Amino acid sequence: MELNEIAREVSMEDLWNIWFSELHRKSAGLTVKIKDILFSGKSDFQRIEVFDTEVFGKVLVLYGSIMISERDEFIYHEMITHVPLNVHPAPESVLVVGGGDGGTVREVLKHKDVKKVKVVEIDRMVVEVCKRFFPEISGGFDDPKVEIVYNDGARFMAETGERFDVVIIDSSDPVGPAEVLFQRQFYENVYRKLKEDGIMVAQTESPFYDREAISKIYRSFKQIFPIVSMYIASIPTYPSGLWSFGFCSKRFHPIHDFRGTKVDCASLRYYNPDVHVASFKLPNFIKELVE
Amino acid sequence: MELNEIAREVSMEDLWNIWFSELHRKSAGLTVKIKDILFSGKSDFQRIEVFDTEVFGKVLVLYGSIMISERDEFIYHEMITHVPLNVHPAPESVLVVGGGDGGTVREVLKHKDVKKVKVVEIDRMVVEVCKRFFPEISGGFDDPKVEIVYNDGARFMAETGERFDVVIIDSSDPVGPAEVLFQRQFYENVYRKLKEDGIMVAQTESPFYDREAISKIYRSFKQIFPIVSMYIASIPTYPSGLWSFGFCSKRFHPIHDFRGTKVDCASLRYYNPDVHVASFKLPNFIKELVE
Numbered sequence: 001m002e003l004n005e006i007a008r009e010v011s012m013e014d015l016w017n018i019w020f021s022e023l024h025r026k027s028a029g030l031t032v033k034i035k036d037i038l039f040s041g042k043s044d045f046q047r048i049e050v051f052d053t054e055v056f057g058k059v060l061v062l063y064g065s066i067m068i069s070e071r072d073e074f075i076y077h078e079m080i081t082h083v084p085l086n087v088h089p090a091p092e093s094v095l096v097v098g099g100g101d102g103g104t105v106r107e108v109l110k111h112k113d114v115k116k117v118k119v120v121e122i123d124r125m126v127v128e129v130c131k132r133f134f135p136e137i138s139g140g141f142d143d144p145k146v147e148i149v150y151n152d153g154a155r156f157m158a159e160t161g162e163r164f165d166v167v168i169i170d171s172s173d174p175v176g177p178a179e180v181l182f183q184r185q186f187y188e189n190v191y192r193k194l195k196e197d198g199i200m201v202a203q204t205e206s207p208f209y210d211r212e213a214i215s216k217i218y219r220s221f222k223q224i225f226p227i228v229s230m231y232i233a234s235i236p237t238y239p240s241g242l243w244s245f246g247f248c249s250k251r252f253h254p255i256h257d258f259r260g261t262k263v264d265c266a267s268l269r270y271y272n273p274d275v276h277v278a279s280f281k282l283p284n285f286i287k288e289l290v291e
Numbered sequence: 292m293e294l295n296e297i298a299r300e301v302s303m304e305d306l307w308n309i310w311f312s313e314l315h316r317k318s319a320g321l322t323v324k325i326k327d328i329l330f331s332g333k334s335d336f337q338r339i340e341v342f343d344t345e346v347f348g349k350v351l352v353l354y355g356s357i358m359i360s361e362r363d364e365f366i367y368h369e370m371i372t373h374v375p376l377n378v379h380p381a382p383e384s385v386l387v388v389g390g391g392d393g394g395t396v397r398e399v400l401k402h403k404d405v406k407k408v409k410v411v412e413i414d415r416m417v418v419e420v421c422k423r424f425f426p427e428i429s430g431g432f433d434d435p436k437v438e439i440v441y442n443d444g445a446r447f448m449a450e451t452g453e454r455f456d457v458v459i460i461d462s463s464d465p466v467g468p469a470e471v472l473f474q475r476q477f478y479e480n481v482y483r484k485l486k487e488d489g490i491m492v493a494q495t496e497s498p499f500y501d502r503e504a505i506s507k508i509y510r511s512f513k514q515i516f517p518i519v520s521m522y523i524a525s526i527p528t529y530p531s532g533l534w535s536f537g538f539c540s541k542r543f544h545p546i547h548d549f550r551g552t553k554v555d556c557a558s559l560r561y562y563n564p565d566v567h568v569a570s571f572k573l574p575n576f577i578k579e580l581v582e
Contacts, residue, residue, distance in 0.1 A: 208527050241533060269576045278570075
């Protein structure tokens with residue numbers, strides 16, 4: 001075969017055939033073909049990658065795990081935000097622990113009650129990378145109501161003198177820098193820094209894969225908060241596609257005190273008042289984790 | 292390095308490192324490490340494989356797509372069955388189109404009202420393989436109430452003189468042999484073969500990936516049935532982990548006519564009365580497909 005015939009049969013584009021796999025239990029997971037490697041670096045805390053992909057658009061990968069994808073980030077961010085902010089009748093001060101991508105802040109800012117949003121993110125490079133590659137997700141960081149503090153979430157929570165109406169624990173998984181954000185001592189500090197009618201919501205992993213961890217987390221919640229409920233959402237890029245959130249509250253009940261949404265649902269792609277209520281109705285194999 | 296040192300470093304078990312990937316849009320999907328290849332064959336209609344896996348137990352793979360896994364099949368089978376059978380007040384005759392693995396029949400038989408279950412499966416080899424490798428799923432085929440007919444579902448539906456209370460379309464995807472089961476002519480025949488208060492439920496693919504197909508399917512449903520609703524469930528081994536079902540009915544409404552479950556929920560791992568109602572509450576990005 002002549003060299004120019006080989007060139008006709010195999011394009012250089014075909015040769016660049018690179019896949020990223022996020023494995024669960026080392027033996028199953030999501031595999032995604034990469035169109036382009038937009039960023040690959042190492043912060044003081046973790047590896048950070050940004051890939052462009054056909055199916056999910058741009059994805060942010062921390063320590064090998066997909067944190068956000070352009071295609072489905074709306075699900076996670078709407079559900080972690082609008083559930084607590086629609087239950088609290090007047091959430092003026094909101095603290096986001098983690099959340100360096102800005103998606104949660106973007107959703108918080110849709111609530112006109114909110115006067116101040118504080119974000120405590122440990123890793124400055126996450127914020128910088130998201131500002132550069134995900135401007136439509138991180139744009140809220142430029143809002144004058146928003147203040148970013150670069151600090152360890154657990155240390156901040158122990159030391160701050162502030163009190164909040166709503167605290168959102170928008171952490172990565174309980175490996176690496178976020179491990180302390182899944183421990184009882186941390187939740188006790190959150191409780192102390194909430195006002196007397198405050199609400200904490202935390203992402204609490206996959207009810208399909210992380211069953212022991214979830215049981216332990218909710219036992220901690222119940223030892224601290226009088227009102228504790230789990231709610232769930234379908235998030236295609238997260239392990240198992242099924243994700244859980246813990247609603248922990250001093251006074252307001254997630255269903256009985258829910259008076260409908262205070263945000264225009266036309267701006268939302270997942271959350272609506274029916275979904276709010278439905279997300280707390282747990283399948284039997286999940287309910288048994290939190291009872 | 293001496294040969295015996297090489298042998299110490301690489302075991303034969305390490306060398307057998309085989310992965311199965313089910314891709315969506317050719318560039319993302321589920322990847323699963325295979326512990327053992329239990330069966331690989333070709334029927335008159337499709338390739339059939341049975342793999343043993345660490346995370347999902349045994350999985351049945353038709354034409355390269357996971358149909359059932361031991362670990363999560365309960366979700367699909369409970370949701371496709373108990374929703375219609377709990378809405379219909381007295382479902383005596385049930386037709387399952389497809390369903391050669393037997394999981395739907397197993398769930399149907401939990402309803403004491405049911406006197407007769409007919410299964411129309413095109414591929415005899417699917418039933419034989421499932422009886423051999425998934426006895427706990429296919430066991431219901433031995434029940435005297437159950438009759439299996441090996442026939443094309445579309446042809447059976449056009450020709451049968453029988454009438455049914457509930458018809459469950461437990462098909463594979465609209466590629467290959469099941470393609471006709473997603474066409475309007477087929478649904479019209481189902482309508483005609485349902486009693487005057489009959490209910491059809493059909494699996495209708497992933498609301499994340501198959502958006503155009505779903506819009507088309509529900510337009511057909513609405514041209515034929517007076518009552519049409521979509522409900523959803525989280526199924527980790529199915530594309531995107533989020534799956535939809537169409538509830539199509541001549542008289543009974545899936546929520547207003549639902550009087551609770553007639554099956555002991557202790558035997559179920561996903562479905563319960565709250566989940567029944569909640570599964571019809573659709574996120575905005577799904578609702579727009581069926582409105």
